[in-house]
Amino acid sequence: MNAAYDRLKSRFARIATLGEAQAMLHWDASAMMPPGGAVARGEQLATLAGLTHDLLAAPEVADDLDGAEATGEWDAPNLDLMRRAHLRASALPTQLVEAMARANSACENIWREAKAKADFPLVRPALTEVVRLQREMAQALSALTGLSPYDSLMEGYQRGVTAAEVEPVFTAYEAFLKDALPRAEAIQARRPAAIPLPGPFPVAAQKALCQRMSQRVGLDYAHARLDESLHPFCGGTPTDVRITTFYAEQDVAKALMGVLHETGHAQYERGLPEPWARQPVGEAAGMAAHESQSLIVEMQACRSDAFLGFLGGELRASFGGDPAAYSTANLAAHWRHVSRGFIRVDADELTYPAHVILRFRLERALIGGDLAVADLPGAWNDGFRALLGIAPPDDARGCLQDIHWHDGAFGYFPSYTLGAMAAAQLMCAARHDVAGLDDALALGDLRPLMSWLRERVHGQGARLGFQDLLRFATGKPLDPADFTAHLQSRYLEA
Amino acid sequence: MNAAYDRLKSRFARIATLGEAQAMLHWDASAMMPPGGAVARGEQLATLAGLTHDLLAAPEVADDLDGAEATGEWDAPNLDLMRRAHLRASALPTQLVEAMARANSACENIWREAKAKADFPLVRPALTEVVRLQREMAQALSALTGLSPYDSLMEGYQRGVTAAEVEPVFTAYEAFLKDALPRAEAIQARRPAAIPLPGPFPVAAQKALCQRMSQRVGLDYAHARLDESLHPFCGGTPTDVRITTFYAEQDVAKALMGVLHETGHAQYERGLPEPWARQPVGEAAGMAAHESQSLIVEMQACRSDAFLGFLGGELRASFGGDPAAYSTANLAAHWRHVSRGFIRVDADELTYPAHVILRFRLERALIGGDLAVADLPGAWNDGFRALLGIAPPDDARGCLQDIHWHDGAFGYFPSYTLGAMAAAQLMCAARHDVAGLDDALALGDLRPLMSWLRERVHGQGARLGFQDLLRFATGKPLDPADFTAHLQSRYLEA
Numbered sequence: 006m007n008a009a010y011d012r013l014k015s016r017f018a019r020i021a022t023l024g025e026a027q028a029m030l031h032w033d034a035s036a037m038m039p040p041g042g043a044v045a046r047g048e049q050l051a052t053l054a055g056l057t058h059d060l061l062a063a064p065e066v067a068d069d070l071d072g073a074e075a076t077g078e079w080d081a082p083n084l085d086l087m088r089r090a091h092l093r094a095s096a097l098p099t100q101l102v103e104a105m106a107r108a109n110s111a112c113e114n115i116w117r118e119a120k121a122k123a124d125f126p127l128v129r130p131a132l133t134e135v136v137r138l139q140r141e142m143a144q145a146l147s148a149l150t151g152l153s154p155y156d157s158l159m160e161g162y163q164r165g166v167t168a169a170e171v172e173p174v175f176t177a178y179e180a181f182l183k184d185a186l187p188r189a190e191a192i193q194a195r196r197p198a199a200i201p202l203p204g205p206f207p208v209a210a211q212k213a214l215c216q217r218m219s220q221r222v223g224l225d226y227a228h229a230r231l232d233e234s235l236h237p238f239c240g241g242t243p244t245d246v247r248i249t250t251f252y253a254e255q256d257v258a259k260a261l262m263g264v265l266h267e268t269g270h271a272q273y274e275r276g277l278p279e280p281w282a283r284q285p286v287g288e289a290a291g292m293a294a295h296e297s298q299s300l301i302v303e304m305q306a307c308r309s310d311a312f313l314g315f316l317g318g319e320l321r322a323s324f325g326g327d328p329a330a331y332s333t334a335n336l337a338a339h340w341r342h343v344s345r346g347f348i349r350v351d352a353d354e355l356t357y358p359a360h361v362i363l364r365f366r367l368e369r370a371l372i373g374g375d376l377a378v379a380d381l382p383g384a385w386n387d388g389f390r391a392l393l394g395i396a397p398p399d400d401a402r403g404c405l406q407d408i409h410w411h412d413g414a415f416g417y418f419p420s421y422t423l424g425a426m427a428a429a430q431l432m433c434a435a436r437h438d439v440a441g442l443d444d445a446l447a448l449g450d451l452r453p454l455m456s457w458l459r460e461r462v463h464g465q466g467a468r469l470g471f472q473d474l475l476r477f478a479t480g481k482p483l484d485p486a487d488f489t490a491h492l493q494s495r496y497l498e499a
Numbered sequence: 500m501n502a503a504y505d506r507l508k509s510r511f512a513r514i515a516t517l518g519e520a521q522a523m524l525h526w527d528a529s530a531m532m533p534p535g536g537a538v539a540r541g542e543q544l545a546t547l548a549g550l551t552h553d554l555l556a557a558p559e560v561a562d563d564l565d566g567a568e569a570t571g572e573w574d575a576p577n578l579d580l581m582r583r584a585h586l587r588a589s590a591l592p593t594q595l596v597e598a599m600a601r602a603n604s605a606c607e608n609i610w611r612e613a614k615a616k617a618d619f620p621l622v623r624p625a626l627t628e629v630v631r632l633q634r635e636m637a638q639a640l641s642a643l644t645g646l647s648p649y650d651s652l653m654e655g656y657q658r659g660v661t662a663a664e665v666e667p668v669f670t671a672y673e674a675f676l677k678d679a680l681p682r683a684e685a686i687q688a689r690r691p692a693a694i695p696l697p698g699p700f701p702v703a704a705q706k707a708l709c710q711r712m713s714q715r716v717g718l719d720y721a722h723a724r725l726d727e728s729l730h731p732f733c734g735g736t737p738t739d740v741r742i743t744t745f746y747a748e749q750d751v752a753k754a755l756m757g758v759l760h761e762t763g764h765a766q767y768e769r770g771l772p773e774p775w776a777r778q779p780v781g782e783a784a785g786m787a788a789h790e791s792q793s794l795i796v797e798m799q800a801c802r803s804d805a806f807l808g809f810l811g812g813e814l815r816a817s818f819g820g821d822p823a824a825y826s827t828a829n830l831a832a833h834w835r836h837v838s839r840g841f842i843r844v845d846a847d848e849l850t851y852p853a854h855v856i857l858r859f860r861l862e863r864a865l866i867g868g869d870l871a872v873a874d875l876p877g878a879w880n881d882g883f884r885a886l887l888g889i890a891p892p893d894d895a896r897g898c899l900q901d902i903h904w905h906d907g908a909f910g911y912f913p914s915y916t917l918g919a920m921a922a923a924q925l926m927c928a929a930r931h932d933v934a935g936l937d938d939a940l941a942l943g944d945l946r947p948l949m950s951w952l953r954e955r956v957h958g959q960g961a962r963l964g965f966q967d968l969l970r971f972a973t974g975k976p977l978d979p980a981d982f983t984a985h986l987q988s989r990y991l992e993a
Contacts, residue, residue, distance in 0.1 A: 022546040025539060026520055029527060037531070041722030042739025045519060052516040056550060228535030245536025 006080060009072035012065075013087050014284060020060050021283035025242040027053045032240035032247045036232040051106070058102070061094035079278075079286055082468045086285035089150075093161070096149045097142060105142065108134045109413035116411035123401035125382050132411060133378040136371050139415050143372050155372045158416030163291035163423070165470015166483070168369060171419050174426070174485050175362045179392060181489050182359060186393075189343045189355055189496040199338035203326025205254040214257075214323045215250060215264040218316075222268045222302055223455045224248075229271060237263040239270035239299075243282065246271040257320070258340055262303055269302030270295055272455060276463025287466045290474050292417060296424025297431060298462065304354055304425070305432040305491070306454055308340055311446035319449070343496060345393045347402040355496055357425065359392040364407075364418040372415055427475060429488035431462065434479035500574060503566035506559075507581050508778060514554050515777035519736040521547045526734035526741045530726040545600070552596070555588035573772075573780055576962045580779035583644075587655070590643045591636060599636065602628045603907035610905035617895035619876050626905060627872040630865050633909050637866050649866045652910030657785035657917070659964015660977070662863060665913050668920070668979050669856045673886060675983050676853060680887075683837045683849055683990040693832035697820025699748040708751075708817045709744060709758040712810075716762045716796055717949045718742075723765060731757040733764035733793075737776065740765040751814070752834055756797055763796030764789055766949060770957025781960045784968050786911060790918025791925060792956065798848055798919070799926040799985070800948055802834055805940035813943070837990060839887045841896040849990055851919065853886040858901075858912040866909055921969060923982035925956065928973035 027050060034046050060066075070091060075084040112131035119128035143154035150157050156167050216231055230241075234249035241247035248267035250260045273289055281287030289295050306312055310333050317331035329335065343353045349360035367384055370376035376384055385404040390396045397403035409417055435457045436442050445453045461478035472482040521544060528540050554560075564585060569578040606625035613622035637648035644651050650661050710725055724735075728743035735741035742761035744754045767783055775781030783789050800806055804827050811825035823829065837847045843854035861878055864870035870878055879898040884890045891897035903911055929951045930936050939947045955972035966976040 019546055022542050026524060026543045026547060029524060029543070030520060033523060033527065037724065039721055039724055039739060041719070042736070045736050045738045048516050049520045049523070052513055053520060225535070227533055230531065230533055242536070242539050244539045245533060 006076070007072070007074045009069040010075045010080070010084060013069050013073055013084070016060060016066065016069075017087055017090075017285060018283040020057055021288075023053055023057050023060070027057075028240055028242055029245075029247075032249075035234040035236070035238065035240070036247065036249050058094055061091055066091050067095070079281060079466075079468060083281070083284050083286035086467060089160075089164075090285060092149050093146060096145050098145075101138065101141060101145070105135075105138045105413060108138050109411075113408065113412045116405070116408065120401050120405045123399040123405065125400040125405060128405070128411065129378055132381075135411065135413050136378055136415075139413060140372055140374065143415075155369050155416060158372065159419065160416075162417045163293040163420050163471050164467075165291070165472050165474070166293065166423065168365075168419075170472070170483070171365065171423070174483065175358070175365060175419075175422070177485060178358050178422075178489075179362060182355070182392070185489075185492065185497055186343070186345070186355065192497065192499050193343055195499070196338065199342075200327065200330045200335050202257065202320075202330050202335075202339060203324055204257070206257040206324055208252045208254060210323050211252050211257055211260050214319060215260055218261065218307075218319070219248070219264050219268040219271075221449050222265065222307075222451050223272055223275075224268050225275070228275060231264065237267055239267040239274070241274070243274045243277050243279075246274050257324070262307070262340070265307045266299045266303040269299035272302070272458070273298040273463050276455075276459040278464050278466045281466050286468055290462075290465070290467045290469060291471055292420035293423035293427060293471050294462070294474060296420050297427035298424075298458065300425050300428035301431055301454075301458070302451070305428050306446055306451055308337075308354075309443065309446055310337065311443045312449065313337060313340070314447055315449035341495065345395050347389075347395070347397045348406055354425070355492055356393060358422040361418050361422040363388045363392055364409075367404075368410065368415045368418065371410075423471065423483065426483060426485050426488040427471075429491040430475060430479050430481075430484055431458070432491070433487045434461075500570070501566070501568045503563040504569045504574070504578060507563050507567055507578070510554060510560065510563075511581055511584075511779060512777040514551055515782075517547055517551050517554070521551075522734055522736055523739075523741075526743075529728040529730070529732065529734070530741065530743050552588055555585055560585050561589070573775060573960075573962060577775070577778050577780035580961060583654075583658075584779060586643050587640060590639050592639075595632065595635060595639070599629075599632045599907060602632050603905075607902065607906045610899065610902065614895050614899045617893040617899065619894040619899060622899070622905065623872055626875075629905065629907050630872055630909075633907060634866055634868065637909075649863050649910060652866065653913065654910075656911045657787040657914050657965050658961075659785070659966050659968070660787065660917065662859075662913075664966070664977070665859065665917065668977065669852070669859060669913075669916070672852050672916075672979060672983075673856060676849070676886070679983075679986065679991055680837070680839070680849065686991065686993045687837055689993070690832065693836075694821065694824045694829050696751065696814075696824050696829075696833060697818055698751070700751040700818055702746045702748060704817050705746050705751055705754050708813060709754055712755065712801075712813070713742070713758050713762040713765075715943050716759065716801075716945050717766055717769075718762050719769070722769060725758065731761055733761040733768070735768070737768045737771050737773075740768050751818070756801070756834070759801045760793045760797040763793035766796070766952070767792040767957050770953040772958050772960045775960050780962055784956075784959070784961045784963060785965055786914035787917035787921060787965050788956070788968060790914050791921035792918075792952065794919050794922035795925055795948075795952070796945070799922050800940055800945055802831075802848075803937065803940055804831065805937045806943065807831060807834070808941055809943035835989060839889050841883075841889070841891045842900055848919070849986055850887060852916040855912050855916040857882045857886055858903075861898075862904065862909050862912060865904075917965065917977065920977060920979050920982040921965075923985040924969060924973050924975075924978055925952070926985070927981045928955075 030046060030049055034043070038046060070088055073084055075081055108131070112128065112135045115128045115131045119125060139158065140154065143158050146157035147154040150160065152160060153168065159168060219231065220226070228244050229246045229248065232247065232249045233251060235251060237250045239246060239248045248264065248271050250263040250267065252260045273295055277289065278287055307316070313333045313336045317333060317336055321328060321331045343355050345356060346352060349357065352360055363385065366388065367376060367381065371378065381404050382400050386396045389403065435454055439453045439457050442453050445451070462474065465474060465477065469477055476482050524540060524544055532540060564582055567578055569575055602625070606622065606629045609622045609625045613619060633652065634648065637652050640651035641648040644654065646654060647662065653662060713725065714720070722738050723740045723742065726741065726743045727745060729745060731744045733740060733742045742758065742765050744757040744761065746754045767789055771783065772781055801810070807827045807830045811827060811830055815822060815825045835847070837849050839850060840846060843851065846854055857879065860882065861870060861875065865872070875898050876894050880890045883897065929948055933947045933951050936947050939945070956968065959968060959971065963971055970976050
């Protein structure tokens with residue numbers, strides 16, 4: 006540790022503080038802002054992003070990085086992360102950054118109309134330009150990082166895992182699913198029909214229940230807020246996390262499962278190592294790691310038989326009606342229902358990876374130059390049929406459904422399934438390490454799970470890349486067998 | 500207009516955009532933020548303030564100001580305001596700025612305890628340090644602006660009016676009040692006792708009423724929000740104003756009058772000249788001008804007989820109960836009640852200026868070195884007795900009641916009364932220019948008043964200082980006779 010490193014630490018703390026301001030303004034834009042504030046908000050965020058970029062890419066940073074010395078399990082990776090951040094920020098010519106911002110924003114706007122009209126040709130020119138610029142960026146980054154172009158994009162979302170590692174995992178899952186899906190459907194078909202849940206569910210009672218359940222997960226409202234937005238998300242900062250959900254009077258699961266999911270994200274932020282706050286190494290380890298934390302709460306813990314048993318009592322107390330509707334088996338019949346659908350965000354746990362595998366292959370081909378944007382709808386539909394045996398009736402339910410590509414996000418999609426797999430692997434390890442984990446879940450008590458996660462994941466910040474974090478927490482790198490074993494026991498045992 | 504001026508315009512737009520981000524974060528801190536977010540928020544705001552200061556005080560700005568040329572009724576004052584802003588930012592050594600930030604923050608914290616305990620000696624050392632640094636700042640600014648030290652501080656809140664102009668206006672008001680207050684009290688005492696307003700007033704119904712009444716003033720909720728905070732305020736940005744209020748179940752006036760007041764502020768921001776957005780000349784003209792806009796809505800328009808007649812019907816529809824309670828005379832008996840009290844923020848329209856006159860004299864003496872902090876409580880109590888004939892029973896109801904001085908705000912207090920006087924003067928001029936203004940108010944229609952204000956005040960931005968703005972809008976500089984005539988007709992005619 007020397008003066009150059011100390012200067013870098015001060016600068017990165019300033020950069021992180023600007024990032025916090027941006028996070029709050031993003032949250033506000035989704036949860037609070039009246040529509041008339043949108044234009045000014047865009048300027049505010051662009052100005053803060055520009056200042057952040059200037060601070061990151063400044064020539065003094067390169068000089069200090071040349072002279073900086075840092076050792077130890079925190080400072081060494083902290084300096085390494087600074088180096089990567091500077092490299093990524095300075096790798097891209099300003100014209101490219103600006104061209105991307107313009108192209109992404111233009112494409113996103115056209116996409117909204119194209120999706121509403123199920124009209125892919127409408128967005129094709131704009132998306133072609135987005136892809137062209139993403140490829141340019143990927144190549145520029147690749148030249149500096151030594152990673153492949155697609156891996157360079159993936160690294161922007163999750164460090165420490167490559168497409169070459171993801172590929173065989175996804176191929177194996179495709180094979181597993183081919184066999185598992187019809188079996189799960191058959192088992193499901195043999196079960197008695199689910200009893201409808203009593204409804205409607207008054208929004209005020211849903212809010213109170215959601216808040217209480219998030220507190221069960223450990224969320225401390227002295228450092229958090231729960232609000233509403235069209236798309237649920239977790240934003241804010243580690244000492245002031247902001248989660249949102251969307252309430253539907255007819256469907257309590259929408260808000261409730263959304264809140265449990267976002268609480269998993271929130272608890273990750275809350276548990277980041279405080280002494281490293283505002284340093285690169287004090288941040289979360291990446292998007293796949295983040296998704297593992299939302300999914301271990303929502304999918305692994307809260308949709309388990311143990312927790313559903315507890316939750317049934319809570320639901321009955323909140324909403325009344327036929328007690329049989331709140332039995333564990335009946336809640337499972339509703340909330341662990343498998344079905345082949347076209348829409349990723351509505352997909353169940355078993356078929357969700359198919360949606361991601363398709364996107365991973367297509368975006369890799371787009372960035373690699375092996376697929377033209379004009380051929381995307383056909384490739385999508387063929388791929389979808391191969392994976393799930395059905396083909397979308399139109400592009401709105403096909404390649405137009407997600408905002409990601411149309412907003413310039415390539416390399417993000419694998420994070421969803423890597424996160425789901427990591428969640429299963431972490432749950433296995435936690436069950437092994439912590440006696441009575443499921444007994445606690447049956448009492449609605451997530452504290453044993455959350456303290457294990459705080460030690461093994463949250464408290465490690467970004468010290469380790471994805472594979473190394475899993476090695477640290479569970480003793481092995483990504484092992485999809487834990488995920489398929491989980492699916493086996495949940496969906497494939499009659 | 501030349502290249503140097505264009506560069507300055509770009510830079511000031513950036514500075515204003517950072518200001519918008521800060522405004523949103525301030526709003527959030529008061530209206531939304533959980534308590535655990537306070538420390539991080541302080542850092543975020545300090546970082547943005549630091550960046551803003553760096554952008555303002557940079558040596559390139561001085562060079563561009565030397566070379567800039569701008570003419571015309573907008574560009575010339577715009578360049579002048581840039582010059583003043585740069586001067587003020589660069590006049591103060593960094594150590595002084597930091598020492599003030601620390602001293603103000605320390606004093607504010609101690610003040611909370613001192614006020615709760617009514618213990619002035621507790622805060623005296625901290626306040627002494629705050630005053631010492633304010634004097635240092637005032638002298639540094641004075642050396643550059645050519646204004647007196649106290650005027651240099653006042654200019655930070657309201658340009659274009661000096662203490663030498665304020666002094667005789669306040670002295671004359673003191674004389675007016677000496678006679679008017681006992682007369683108003685006597686007239687009030689002869690009236691029948693007010694009928695209590697039916698209550699409690701359910702918060703949901705209050706919210707709906709407040710929103711509707713703010714819309715009557717013209718507030719467009721596509722560009723605004725109404726929320727709750729401990730102290731009502733107006734924040735946000737011109738295209739996204741955020742007003743807040745505080746609901747008390749027993750007292751509908753608290754929230755309602757608060758919302759009308761803040762809506763006046765909000766409409767000023769909404770009506771600022773759009774082509775000059777994010778330029779110094781496109782901002783509001785100052786704090787006294789701002790207060791004139793909240794008070795013309797709340798005090799001049801909405802507490803008028805005409806509007807109270809309309810409001811009575813709205814209240815009856817919202818809350819029911821004895822119709823006689825909602826008569827204009829009865830609402831006036833409640834909401835235009837005069838009384839000698841110790842607390843500025845609870846004061847009526849007639850006695851409020853006395854609270855401000857006292858503070859103006861004391862803060863001027865503190866900054867001028869004619870009053871020691873140790874002598875403040877005694878000077879306060881003597882001054883209060885001279886103005887209102889009563890003396891505070893303790894310092895919590897005396898010199899400890901306001902946060903302003905303890906947070907380093909000196910030179911702000913006159914704005915309240917200058918604003919009240921300007922509001923009366925503007926209302927006079929509007930009544931003269933716009934036929935049927937009061938007929939419209941009787942129908943709950945503020946559009947005629949608001950369009951006059953938009954043209955004469957809001958749309959002028961910061962082009963003119965306080966006196967010049969009044970000259971432009973009303974044909975004369977500040978003329979307190981309009982205010983005393985208003986008080987005469989409202990409080991002194993039996």
